[in-house]
Amino acid sequence: MIDAHIHIERGPYTKEWIDHFVRQALYMNLDEIWILEHCYRFREFVPMYDGVCNYSRYIDHWFRETAGVLELSDYLRLIDEIRNSNPAMKINFGLEVCYFHQFEEFVYQHTKNLELDFIVGSVHFVDNFAFDHKREHWNTVDVDTIFRRYFDVSIELAKSGIFDGIAHPDSIKLFGHRPSFSQEKA
Ligand SMILES: [Zn+2]
Ligand SMILES: [Zn+2]
Structure with missing residues (x-):
């Protein structure tokens, strides 16, 4: 088993901090972890x-x-240090990049030469609306419009070809909102 989405942002860039995640992963019998x-x-x-x-x-x-x-x-530098330390399990290191259509080239240029194992794109903003911070932020938006645009933008992300995958593709339902229309394709 793999946990492919682990953030380390609540601690420092040290081997000791990464070791916490490795120990927990070993305890949970995971085969590898993906840190981003x-x-x-x-x-x-x-x-x-x-x-x-x-x-x-x-x-x-x-x-x-x-x-x-x-x-x-x-x-x-942290990634180098961990790779050279012969960690007790396989660790992939990556980036989670916010997707903005107008910044595809920017992201490509800033990531193409990085020695990372993976880069995932994620939609955290729909036409500038940050849908995943607070429930009350939804009070002034149209749920159907946001859902439609979320999936439009997700498809643009996939088509951009600059990512290895998409993170949390269903996060739009984080606060329990549902569109009034069916999302099944005929
Ligand atoms: Zn994440
Ligand atoms: Zn995310």
Whole structure:
């Protein structure tokens, strides 16, 4: 068994911190783990978020608190250290990149030479709307429109060809919202 979506952002970039995850994975009898970081933690990706920060004061505040606190080289250094330490189980290291259609080329240029094991794209924003932060943010949007656009954007993500996979493809139902229309294809 594999756990392919593990974030390490609540601790420092040290071997000791990674060892916590390895020990837990061994305890759970996993065969391998996939560790990934959100791209917004790294200064290199901050320019992608101007639109969503301008759109929402809440997101602007959240972004100032959490984003751009590291550089990609910090992460790559940790990955090197762990790979060279002969870890007790197979670990893949990757990135979770927010998908914005207009930044496909930007993402490609910033990731093509990184020695990562995988890069997943994820939809956290639908036309600038951050749907996965707070339930009450949905009060002023049209649920059907957001659902339709979520899947439009997810398909754009897949077609971009710049990712190895898509993260949490059903996260739009996080707060229990459902569209009024059927999503089955005839
Ligand atoms: Zn994630
Ligand atoms: Zn995510």
